[in-house]
Each structure stands twice: as structure tokens, then as C-alpha cells.
């Protein structure tokens with residue numbers, strides 16, 4: 001379903017080069033529920049951004065459903081991403097002038113969907129993450145964990161086949177965080193959604209079936225659980 | 228050193244009122260090393276913002292070193308804050324057009340300090356949090372955990388008497404997070420700096436000597452350790 005071949009990303013800054021990813025080879029099958037761990041700066045967000053087509057590699061290939069995404073134009077890539085991927089950003093990227101409800105509806109706006117239906121779906125997702133009472137708050141009127149949950153609800157509104165979650169529980173207490181991961185696990189088991197979660201929290205990774213460890217832009221270890 | 232009396236904060240949004248804090252009574256002695264925990268939305272950031280003079284209460288009093296801060300003008304409050312408090316925001320609040328180094332230097336700019344000395348101090352703090360190789364990166368060119376560490380270094384540059392840290396390890400792997408808390412513990416033990424850490428992470432709170440639990444804007448429980 002998602003495959004990376006010799007995936008490499010180098011950031012160029014004036015005199016300096018930062019090798020964020022160094023020949024990553026990785027295969028993620030449809031319906032897998034995996035986590036990615038590693039030290040701060042090890043390349044986790046970079047990997048997720050490349051897998052989700054939000055950024056382009058410097059070298060190497062990415063295949064989503066066997067399509068070579070490095071061959072797609074920017075428009076084709078963003079269409080594929082919009083239809084297939086739900087992305088939860090490490091820094092949320094909420095639109096400050098829109099309410100929580102409007103922020104969740106944004107991914108479905110350009111598609112001519114029935115606005116009443118989009119609103120109902122967004123409300124249902126916000127209730128599911130415990131934000132029924134906060135729908136009309138703007139991001140500055142929400143707590144850190146509430147903003148994170150808006151970002152989570154938004155990632156689900158277009159019923160993605162792939163969820164790429166960059167530290168989705170970083171601002172949440174353990175009870176709320178656990179509920180979020182179990183929600184993703186439910187989508188994974190009932191609808192075969194592929195889920196990739198970047199996390200620093202072992203209580204999150206222990207709920208996944210496979211853990212990929214990054215260090216200095218490389219995969220250094222993998223663990224699988226069989227229960 | 229810091230005292231809250233019947234501290235209350237109500238946010239007003241058109242038709243709705245949110246009671247974020249409800250008559251909080253709290254005394255923090257100089258040199259204490261405490262943590263604040265509680266569910267997402269329970270009022271932790273609001274409490275920290277009021278204690279740090281970043282926002283004003285709706286009712287109730289706050290005393291910093293016996294001075295009633297609710298009686299200070301905005302200018303007096305921001306002077307007190309700048310001289311006394313190091314604040315680590317849950318959402319970092321880094322200036323996107325400045326480098327990591329410049330961001331750390333910002334709190335000392337208006338004070339006519341020798342610029343070379345300010346730069347040396349900022350560099351030392353960035354090295355201390357592991358960012359020696361990232362000083363010239365702008366925030367968008369840093370990982371989530373690197374941005375968090377810039378925010379941490381910045382909070383220490385004016386040698387504050389009080390550190391108020393809002394989830395300072397939320398984006399960090401456990402090794403880096405532990406180093407940050409031990410750094411604060413060192414400042415607490417060697418220089419008697421008062422430290423208040425909002426956290427969701429029990430591995431952080433177990434390093435503190437007192438834990439305050441919030442729920443729905445109230446203190447519901449306290450724990451003290453005596454070892």
C-alpha cells in the first residue's frame with residue numbers, strides 16, 4: 001500500500017546541509033497499524049511528510065497503491081492526498097480565523113459535497129473526540145489538547161484510507177490519549193484503514209502491531225507483536 | 228513566593244461562558260519544584276498564564292513575592308514578568324522570521340545588555356539543550372522537539388527566579404525530556420529557582436516533590452513526596 005525505496009531527504013540551508021533521511025526502505029501493507037519512534041530530530045516528521053505527499057524527496061521513490069508519487073504533478077499529488085490520506089500535523093496547522101467546526105469541514109469544501117451533510121459529519125467527529133461543547137471556539141479559544149483533537153477530527157472527515165498521525169497525543173492526558181488511539185484502532189480493524197503513528201509515548205506504541213525505530217534519518221530497529 | 232486566592236477565570240464568548248478556573252487557592256514557596264496535572268481542558272494553561280502575569284483573572288488575587296499583581300499596570304506587570312519569570316508556552320510562540328539563536332536572545336534585547344554577552348549566553352543555553360548544530364535554523368526549519376527546546380532555552384536566558392513550564396516535554400523523546408527536567412531540577416537545587424511544570428507525563432511528575440491535580444478548573448487532589 002505504501003512503499004519507500006532508498007528514500008532520502010536533504011535540507012539545504014545556505015552553507016549547511018541537513019540529511020534528514022538517509023536511504024529509507026520501508027513497506028507498509030494495507031490495513032497495518034504501526035508506530036514510528038526515535039529521538040527528537042531523527043527524521044520522523046520528515047518521513048511522514050514524504051509518505052503523505054506533503055513534501056518531495058531529494059532522492060528515492062514513494063509508491064502509494066503502486067503509483068509512483070514522485071512522477072505526479074503537484075495537482076495530481078494533492079488530489080491523491082486529499083482523497084486518500086488523513087494527516088494529523090505535529091503543529092496542528094489549524095486556521096485561526098475559523099471555528100473548530102469550520103476547521104474540521106475544510107478538507108471537504110472544494111468537493112461540492114452537500115454542506116449540511118459535511119456539517120453533520122464534522123459535528124459527529126468533534127463529539128467523538130469530546131469537543132461537542134467547543135465547536136464554535138476559534139483555535140486561540142481552545143486548550144492545547146483541544147486544538148490537537150480538532151486536528152484529529154479534521155484528519156478523519158474525508159474517510160481516508162491512510163491515516164498519518166504525527167504525535168497525535170502529545171498534548172493529551174493519558175485517558176484522552178488512549179481514547180484517541182483506540183478510535184484509530186477501531187477504524188483500522190473495522191474499515192481496514194492503514195494507520196502510521198509517530199509517537200514518543202510507549203503507551204501508544206504498545207497498542208500498535210509493529211514499531212519502526214529511526215535514528216539519524218535511518219531505520220535502526222523494528223519490532224513486531226503477534227498478539 | 229507565589230500565592231493564588233480564590234483565583235477565578237471566566238472566558239466570555241458571545242452567548243457562552245467558560246469557567247476555566249473556579250476559586251483556586253494555592254501557595255507555592257520559594258524554591259519549590261512542583262508539577263500540575265489534569266485532563267485536557269481542566270485549566271492548567273490558564274492557571275499558569277495567570278500565575279505568570281500573562282493574563283488577568285476575572286476574580287481573585289495573585290501575589291508574587293507578596294506584591295498583589297492584580298494592582299499592577301500592564302507595564303509594571305510585564306516588567307515584573309520579564310525580570311522574574313521564565314515562561315515556556317505550550318505552543319512555543321517562537322518568532323518565525325528569527326533564527327533559533329535570535330529567538331533565545333529576544334527576552335534580553337530591550338535591556339541594553341552587551342549584545343556579545345547576550346549572544347554567548349544564548350549559545351550556551353542552546354548547546355545545553357542539544358541544539359548547537361541548529362542555531363541558525365528558523366522555526367520552520369526545525370523539528371517539533373527542536374522548536375520546543377528553543378522555547379525552553381529562551382525561558383532561561385534572563386536567569387528567572389520562577390520557571391513556569393507548560394508541558395515542556397510534550398514533543399520530546401523520553402531521553403531528551405528527562406534531560407530537560409533534570410536541567411530544571413539542577414537550577415532548582417543549585418540556585419533555588421521555583422519551578423512549576425504542567426505535564427501529562429507521570430515520568431516528569433514523579434521527579435517533582437509535589438503534584439497538584441486540576442479538574443474542571445478546581446484543585447481536586449495534591450500529593451507530596453518526602454524523599
Ligand SMILES: Nc1ncnc2c1ncn2[C@@H]1O[C@H](COP(=O)(O)OP(=O)(O)OP(=O)(O)O)[C@@H](O)[C@H]1O
Pocket residue numbers: 134137140141142143144145146171172173238239240245246247265266267268269270271272273274317
Ligand atoms: N480564550 C478562550 N476563550 C474561551 N474558552 C477558552 C479560552 N481559552 C481556553 N478556553 C477554555 O478553557 C478551558 C481551559 O483551558 P486550558 O487551556 O487552561 O486547559 P488545559 O488544562 O491547559 O488543557 P490542555 O491539557 O488540553 O492543554 C478549556 O476547556 C478551553 O476550551
Ligand SMILES: Nc1ncnc2c1ncn2[C@@H]1O[C@H](COP(=O)(O)OP(=O)(O)OP(=O)(O)O)[C@@H](O)[C@H]1O
Pocket residue numbers: 011012013018019020038039040041042043044045046047090361364367368369370371372373398399400
Ligand atoms: N526545512 C528544514 N530545513 C533544514 N533542516 C530541517 C528542516 N526541517 C527539518 N529539519 C531538520 O531535519 C531533522 C529532522 O527533522 P524532523 O522534523 O523530521 O525530526 P523529528 O524526528 O520529527 O523530530 P521531533 O521528534 O523533534 O519532532 C531535524 O534535525 C531538523 O532540524
Ligand SMILES: [Mg+2]
Pocket residue numbers: 044045046090166370371372
Ligand atoms: Mg517531528
Ligand SMILES: [Mg+2]
Pocket residue numbers: 143144145271272273317393
Ligand atoms: Mg494547556
